[in-house]
Amino acid sequence: MRIKRMLSFILSFIMVISFGVTAYAEDIYAGSLKYSNIATYINHFxxxxxxxxxxxxxxLETLGTYGFDLIWNDxxxxxxxxxxxxxxxxxCQTFMPRSDQVGKEYQKIYECDVKVYMGDHDKLVKCYKDMDGYLYINANxxxxxxxxxxxxxxxxxxVWIGDGLKMDESMFPLKPDPYPIKYYDYLEYDDKISWNAYSAGGEVIFIMAFVDGAGEGYITCPGxxxxxxxxxxxxxxxxxxxYFTPxxxxxxxxxxxxxxxxxxxxxxxxGLGKMPDGKAYVRADVTAGGYTFTAESSVEAIY
Structure with missing residues (x-):
């Protein structure tokens, strides 16, 4: 897998179980977390x-990318x-549930014998666990x-935390949770490339995907x-x-x-430097599945 400049951001979106406790048959069922149309923010994020x-x-584990450490004592x-x-x-990657999801079950949760504190053993709070050991607390x-x-x-x-934690307006506006999409891992002769290019200062980002000839599915293939x-x-x-992989x-x-x-x-x-008159032209040749696709676009730099 490629190492990208934004890897630190992408990795931070991955929630990692930190000494969680798996739920077993004898655990006491507490109820279900449900998709909600209420958004939650920490300092606008x-x-x-x-x-x-x-x-x-x-x-609880998501707080690790919002300025918190989660300290486990075995x-x-x-x-x-x-x-x-x-x-x-x-x-974390956060999406608003679609209207057809709101009120439906997201995850079953269970009573938990782990003691969760806000601060260093300062305030004991109620928590629940899911089948994978993730812990959940009331946002309040x-x-x-x-x-x-x-x-x-x-x-x-x-949520407002005013101890120096970043409080700028978030660059991550909430978007609807994506509908499931059909994917293939191979290309056929009538498949197409879907792409776009963006520029910020002396940088250019080229984004691409493959769509099938009928426009009904997408392809994740190497190239x-x-x-x-x-x-x-x-x-x-x-x-x-x-090179890229699935x-x-x-x-x-x-x-x-x-x-x-x-x-x-x-x-x-x-590393492109300042573009004359703030404009540039991008041409990309993409080879995958025995086919070659060409994408061309003008971009305007945002400084």
């Missing part, structure tokens, strides 16, 4: 949340959520670190790309080549609002 008995719950089976001094937030418990407001105008729970960036006078100002396709680009809900892959070229 969205975080996945769910409805449980009319309250908003979040997964001796007394406790987990403490503590602010770690970080000021940056890298939010985060008031220990700041304040929690219900904002009916936007149907949202907003290679070679793309060239020209300035408005036709001079080459940068080139980039790279593992490189992601919904991350949809999360950023750069594509619709399909899996896609992207390629990054930086």
């Amino acid at each position: 969205p975080i996945p949340s769910y409805n449980f008995n009319g309250e908003t719950y979040i997964c 001796n007394d089976k406790t987990k403490c959520a503590v602010r770690n001094g970080e000021t940056e937030i890298t939010p 418990e985060l008031s220990y670190f700041g304040k929690v407001d219900w904002v009916p105008e936007v149907n949202a729970v907003k 290679s790309v070679y793309f060239t960036v020209y300035d408005s006078a036709g001079n080459i100002i940068g080139t980039h080549s790279e 593992d490189d396709y992601s919904v991350y680009q949809y999360f950023l609002g750069l594509t619709d809900n399909k899996l896609s892959t992207y390629f990054w070229l930086d």
